[in-house]
Amino acid sequence: MTVELKRNLPAELAQHVRIRGHELITDAALAEGGDDAGPSPHDLYDAALGACKAVTVMWYARKKGIPVDDIQTRVERDDSQERSGVYRLSAKLQIKGALTDAQLQELHAVAQKCPVHKLMSTVTTEITTDVERMP
Structure with missing residues (x-):
């Protein structure tokens, strides 16, 4: 899969994704010089975690017949130590449905294992970057 980005003219920093x-x-x-x-890219990174947790829990609940009527997810960022190598995200999922305590705990365990959570915390991501002139 390819993600394509192009500058969103006339904006200084905005990108069309x-x-x-x-x-x-x-x-x-605005405080960072954008419009x-x-x-922001950081916002999208954080949102990817929240979205993955919600989608994973909903998929699992549907597959297992667990009665989830709604889910709301909130991701809080603490980037105060990012330059020191620590980026903290805290995800909170609120789930509506006639759930037992055991089912809620089961869904908590599933949320901890969403693919983006794993990518962010246990997988080594290798990145290559090429820079070339535009034709």
Whole structure:
């Protein structure tokens, strides 16, 4: 899969992002010199974790017949030590449904194992970057 980005002119920093058939804008906040035309790359990173946890829990609940009617997820960021190598994310899932305590604990365990959580915490990501002139 390829993610494509192009500068969102005339904005200084904003990027037009295309993922499969989906499009969105990412930008820096006003305080960082952007126009705040969309979420920042850090925001998207954090949102990926929350979305993955919610999707994973909903998928699992549906597969196992666990009665989940709704789910809301909140991700809090503490980037105060990012430059020192520590980036903290805290995810809170609120689940609505006629759940037993055991089912709620089961869904908690599932949320801890979502693929993006694993990518962020246990997988080594190798990145290569090429820079070339535009034709």
